[in-house]
Amino acid sequence: MATTKKQGRPKSEEKYHLVLHAASCLFLKEGFANTSMDTVAKASGVSKQTVYSHFESKDALFKAAISSKCRSYQLDTQQLIDATSGSLSLFECLQKVGCQFVRLLQDPEAIAIFRVIIAEAVNSPHVATLFYQAGPEASLATLSSVIEKFGQGSLNAKVAQQLAVDFCALLKGEYHTMMLCGIQSPLKDEEITAHVNSAAEKILLLFTHYTQQNAKC
Structure with missing residues (x-):
């Protein structure tokens, strides 16, 4: 049978x-x-x-936990691509990504995991590497690809990557250090918008400078 x-x-x-x-x-x-x-x-x-x-492995589980937190703020690779695949301008794209990034920075769990990484990094740099790969590195790589796409051939990958790094650095600034130290209250929605707009405007100026410079070559 x-x-x-x-x-x-x-x-x-x-x-x-x-x-x-x-x-x-x-x-x-x-x-x-x-x-x-x-x-x-x-x-x-x-x-x-x-x-x-x-x-x-535990490494894979840790990276998944970090990626999950980024995903909850629409900052994972696919969601960043989806957010910029429509009719948004570069400035609108930076606004959208920037506001979510700032909200993630002031999320209590995100702050707590940053503190864990800082505490363990001295004795276990491997943990810091895992965190960077799953969170900042993945999001930066996608954002730089998006910026390069807006350049329409007049912006190379290296410059686009630097603009992505500069944008995130402007968003973090002194504010993120103070958040980690517990001496900064979370920004309200209108404060987040103003903070992000200021950073986006600076990146847009740099973006325009580089694209125009390359157009003359």
């Missing part, structure tokens, strides 16, 4: 999010070094095998 082979059960999206949420909380509370896959499994109420079925 022929037997029907049972199909494997698909990975549960619910369990994926349970694991990711538990890991995010533990990374914030205990730090990277003191969080293990065992403690993540226990906190999420699943087996260690289930954790590994979704995330191949």
